[in-house]
Amino acid sequence: MPSEFALIDRYFKRPTRHTLLGVGDDGALIAPTSGCELVISTDMLVEGTHFLADTDPEALGWKCLAVNVSDMAAMGALPRWVTLGITVPPAPTFGWLDGFSRGFFACANEFGIDLIGGDTTRGPRAFCVTILGEAEPGKALRRSGARVGDGIWISGRPGCAALGLAHVQGRIELPEPRLADCLAALHRPQPRVALGLALRSLATAAIDVSDGLLADLGHILEQSAVAARLQIPDLPAAGLERDCLLAGGDDYELLFTAAVSGPRIAALAADLQLPLTRIGEIVAAAPGELVLVDADGKDITPARRGFDHFG
Amino acid sequence: MPSEFALIDRYFKRPTRHTLLGVGDDGALIAPTSGCELVISTDMLVEGTHFLADTDPEALGWKCLAVNVSDMAAMGALPRWVTLGITVPPAPTFGWLDGFSRGFFACANEFGIDLIGGDTTRGPRAFCVTILGEAEPGKALRRSGARVGDGIWISGRPGCAALGLAHVQGRIELPEPRLADCLAALHRPQPRVALGLALRSLATAAIDVSDGLLADLGHILEQSAVAARLQIPDLPAAGLERDCLLAGGDDYELLFTAAVSGPRIAALAADLQLPLTRIGEIVAAAPGELVLVDADGKDITPARRGFDHFG
Numbered sequence: 001m002p003s004e005f006a007l008i009d010r011y012f013k014r015p016t017r018h019t020l021l022g023v024g025d026d027g028a029l030i031a032p033t034s035g036c037e038l039v040i041s042t043d044m045l046v047e048g049t050h051f052l053a054d055t056d057p058e059a060l061g062w063k064c065l066a067v068n069v070s071d072m073a074a075m076g077a078l079p080r081w082v083t084l085g086i087t088v089p090p091a092p093t094f095g096w097l098d099g100f101s102r103g104f105f106a107c108a109n110e111f112g113i114d115l116i117g118g119d120t121t122r123g124p125r126a127f128c129v130t131i132l133g134e135a136e137p138g139k140a141l142r143r144s145g146a147r148v149g150d151g152i153w154i155s156g157r158p159g160c161a162a163l164g165l166a167h168v169q170g171r172i173e174l175p176e177p178r179l180a181d182c183l184a185a186l187h188r189p190q191p192r193v194a195l196g197l198a199l200r201s202l203a204t205a206a207i208d209v210s211d212g213l214l215a216d217l218g219h220i221l222e223q224s225a226v227a228a229r230l231q232i233p234d235l236p237a238a239g240l241e242r243d244c245l246l247a248g249g250d251d252y253e254l255l256f257t258a259a260v261s262g263p264r265i266a267a268l269a270a271d272l273q274l275p276l277t278r279i280g281e282i283v284a285a286a287p288g289e290l291v292l293v294d295a296d297g298k299d300i301t302p303a304r305r306g307f308d309h310f311g
Numbered sequence: 312m313p314s315e316f317a318l319i320d321r322y323f324k325r326p327t328r329h330t331l332l333g334v335g336d337d338g339a340l341i342a343p344t345s346g347c348e349l350v351i352s353t354d355m356l357v358e359g360t361h362f363l364a365d366t367d368p369e370a371l372g373w374k375c376l377a378v379n380v381s382d383m384a385a386m387g388a389l390p391r392w393v394t395l396g397i398t399v400p401p402a403p404t405f406g407w408l409d410g411f412s413r414g415f416f417a418c419a420n421e422f423g424i425d426l427i428g429g430d431t432t433r434g435p436r437a438f439c440v441t442i443l444g445e446a447e448p449g450k451a452l453r454r455s456g457a458r459v460g461d462g463i464w465i466s467g468r469p470g471c472a473a474l475g476l477a478h479v480q481g482r483i484e485l486p487e488p489r490l491a492d493c494l495a496a497l498h499r500p501q502p503r504v505a506l507g508l509a510l511r512s513l514a515t516a517a518i519d520v521s522d523g524l525l526a527d528l529g530h531i532l533e534q535s536a537v538a539a540r541l542q543i544p545d546l547p548a549a550g551l552e553r554d555c556l557l558a559g560g561d562d563y564e565l566l567f568t569a570a571v572s573g574p575r576i577a578a579l580a581a582d583l584q585l586p587l588t589r590i591g592e593i594v595a596a597a598p599g600e601l602v603l604v605d606a607d608g609k610d611i612t613p614a615r616r617g618f619d620h621f622g
Binding site for chain 1: 435
């Protein structure tokens, strides 16, 4: 078994682009852009809870970072630096870490992120990613800014990742080419960084849909102390995929509220070549209340909103 | 079992002092002091590797943060913000997390650190702490700055924590009051933040002694491409404690090199009421070479330098 330092050198030491001092000292050293605010987010990913033992390590490496990049997107921040804590069993290590680090750095390179530090130790397989991004002062997107009258929008085609998971778990069988799309959404999610940056001057609140749309919209409603009315027929999904969108998770599309006009959002969607769909609006009702209405205007609100690892 | 959000609210949401937006959004938001550099460090602590299942949770909560504060001290940085990733088994949770968070916040309050984010999930017990500190531009202490002729210094009474561990593990039996000192060093290490800040204008290189003096001095020698000669009789420990100091670990004292005079360091030691002991000097020899000499000037260099979780 190679030493901790050899593992780090081999798999996790790469040239940095905008870092004063990277992996290898008691701490890394960065010089944030003068006047910027910093956005920081941490995620733990644990085998058996967040991923299965037989998950492809390269896909996991990508996803491990991508889900944190998505948090930066949801805050309207530019992702810049990341640290990675790893615990891995004594064996097998070589091939597995090789694939994992390839996926991780593929994502880091795509979004211009420097890996600046970490810790590699022995234990049940788990990862802890802490990401840092830069935001313009006062412009970070929060969950608390939604106001009555705002439209509620969602990017992309959420629900796809949960469908892919259902297929992998043998609960459904997806036909090609839908299967390929859903597996890509599950294994190689594309965080919406460009959208998040564009929304800084357009959105009143934003969140990424990682726990399912109902749960994540619920967070916006609670923190903004407002209510929402969702038009089910307007959701960019139908049938089982719609159920996945509402209560599933793992999607990493952005859900946002905005007071600006539809055409302005449509222009942004065209610019980014990314569907942006208006699915409802913020209304004056009991804070936190979330009503789903069908094509006939009938209330079809379900009892349960989402996913909780401790539920 | 309470939900993830209830756990976070109950145990890990506290008022912050110098943070724009803390726990509860997709990311936390901070405004670093204009012109400062940031120092960042990450540690994973895993049950069975870094701590035992029956470790007192309050002591663990303190130590979990303190060892990261020590990394800031070793860089000459002021610790300011921290994120905490936790995986815990489904049960027992209440009492355990209560103790853990009490210890964690005791350390955070002592050093003026805001907990700004984290993640709580189910799994084998492990913690991931990422700490951020502020450093004056160009003044952070690195491992790479030691030069031939520098004195080599160490703070406090390292070796004590490893002795305490040996007692806890039943390998030795310590008498009181020595036992109390060693258990305190093991369970409630005191990171040397004030020393680290004072060393910014005095030391040429620094590191905290977490892997044992020989291993950690080795890091300085490699990164500075210099050699060292240690005077064993000058070490602030003797007998078994000296062995613990050399090859043990878990001490979190600072080891540093400095070109300034002894009296200047003695004045600092008096100011801080902390022993600072000169134990050798940086010499011109093969880079990385570390020679230990006894009272007669005889070379007694051991074969093995320290501790590695993958060794």
